[in-house]
Amino acid sequence: MTIYSHSRLEAFKNCPLKYKFNYIDKIKRKEEGIEAFLGSRFHEVMEKIYKDLPFRKYSLDELLDYYQYMWDKNYHDKVIIACKERKAEDYKEMGKKFIADYCKRYYPFDQGKVLGIERLVMIDLDGQGQYKLRGYIDRLDQKRDGTYEIHDYKTSKSLPEQSKMDKDRQLALYQIGVQNMWNDVHDIELVWHYVAFDKEIRSKRTEEELDVLKKDTVDLIKKIESTKEFLPNETTLCGWCYYKDRCPLFKHEHVVGNLPANKYLKDSGVQLVNQYAELNDKKKSYRKEIEEIDKELEAIKEAVIKYAENLGVEVVMGSDHKLKITSSEKINVxxxxxxxxxxxxxxxxxxxxxxxxxxxxxxxxxxxxxxxxxxxxxxxxxxxxxxxxxxxxxxxxxxxxxx
Incomplete structure (x- = not known):
């Protein structure tokens, strides 16, 4: 029986093909986005603060030194910076500001009793153990009034609206697990720390909302387990994907992307797309030649479809253009x-x-x-x-x- 996680479910929703590469084919990659790398280093600082809290309280300088140490220790040449205008140093300095703002707001870190750091939580979705999830809570606290708080640190540069967080799946799933840990769990608050904005977002869930969440999550798991064809889903997240060399949408781009100009232009796919693009422009400029040009386009289209099929891709790159091949069903009555x-x-x-x-x-x-x-x-x-x-x-x- 597969035990799922929130990240695994989100991976399927974002791109079924990437889900297959990661969780079914188990193709692991060493690449890591700089944003994820920064997030890991920030989480390590938070873990140090609260794990050692019973023994001592660190100064800001000590925490920044620890952050610098962990950054240098873990940085590697597979860290990817998608934004070409930024350097690793920019992100490192940004992380220092996150830590400074957090310490200024929460020091001496006594807002509640810490019950767990990176606390494992198991979630039984159907009450029978058939559909289970596991997760790790960044920090689990209990306030003086008995309220439990599930904390999550976010280093994202995008601040979501309250309405979105009131429907967030991850911490609400963790709430289901926490409710079954102890008999005195009656009131739970979900807390997100968006440290780039020095802002907390808080939310609560009713039992009715949690019941709906359980059903929706079970339905999603059933959909995953019944999926036979894991198709790619092209979104802005593709810029951070580590499987472009295997994805039919980006495989050809990966093959020819780093070729020198003389070899790039000799690639059959590039030439086909270039011809297609040139003829397409010519079609727009010379209306009288449309019929002849259409014939040439059709011939090139068939050629590029055959080329794509032989190569196992759905996108074929040219110099300034690309061709995406799609299939659809035509129903004739x-x-x-x-x-x-x-x-x-x-x-x-x-x-x-x-x-x-x-x-x-x-x-x-x-x-x-x-x-x-x-x-x-x-x-x-x-x-x-x-x-x-x-x-x-x-x-x-x-x-x-x-x-």
Whole structure:
């Protein structure tokens, strides 16, 4: 039985293919984003503050020295800085400010009794142990009035709105686990420390909200476990991904990205995209030549699709452009007056489904088939009278080649 974590669930939501690489194929990478590296160093300082709190209180200078030591000790050449305008030193100095602001606000760190640092918490989602999660709480406190606080440190440079945090999954899941730890857990507050802004965000959850969260999380786990094809999801997070050399959206870019100009331009994929882009521009400029250009574009499109299939990619890079190959299903319904159409209408009537597609509205019927709105047995019967074909297309867009 797989025991999930919040980060594992989020990985699937962000990109199913990256989830597969990391958690199923277990392809581990040494690369680490500078933001994550900074976050780890800040967490180490917080751990030192609160773990040693019963014995001593560190001065700001001592904590900054420790931060510097841990930074130097752990820094490696696989730390990636996505923002080209920044250097590692910029992030290190930013971390020092985070620590200074935190100490100024919370020293002598006696706001509550510390019950755990990096405390393991187990969450039983269904009460039967079939769906379980584990997590690690940055800091678990109990205030003087008996309230438990689940603390989480965030070094993000983006400050979320209260409404978003009131729906946050991670700490609410941890609350479910904490409630089962001791008999006196009656009141729990979730606390996020957004240290880049020297700001706390606090939130509470009702039992009704936690019940909904349990169900939604179980549904997500079921979706993960029933997934057969883990597809890539292109978002802004791709800039921090360590699997570009395996991802069909970025594999070709990774292959040709660091080639010198003379070799880059000789790559077949680059040449195909360049030709496609040039002809596409020509099509816009010379309307009279559209018919001939379209023929050439179609030939290049077929060539680039074949090239992409052979290479196992979905994006092919050119000098200033890239082509993304996509597949879609085209549903063809029997034409008017045909026997097949009459049989299909009769079948829908027999199944009491004719009115659900507005007495045979073709667009509605296609939507029902595409979105699988009816039982599979019914859809299988309907598909005997329709033709479903896979259509491949290409989408051209600008690309910025890294120097």
């Amino acid at each position: 029997p034409g008017k007056g045909s026997k097949e159409r009459e049989y299909l209408i009769g079948l829908l009537s027999q199944l009491n489904k004719l009115e659900e597609v507005s007495a045979f509205d073709v667009a509605e019927l296609k939507k029902v088939i595409k979105e699988e709105k009816w039982d599979s047995a019914i859809l299988d019967e309907i598909k005997k009278y329709v033709e479903i074909e896979t259509v491949k297309s290409v989408c051209l867009s600008k690309s910025k080649r890294e120097e």
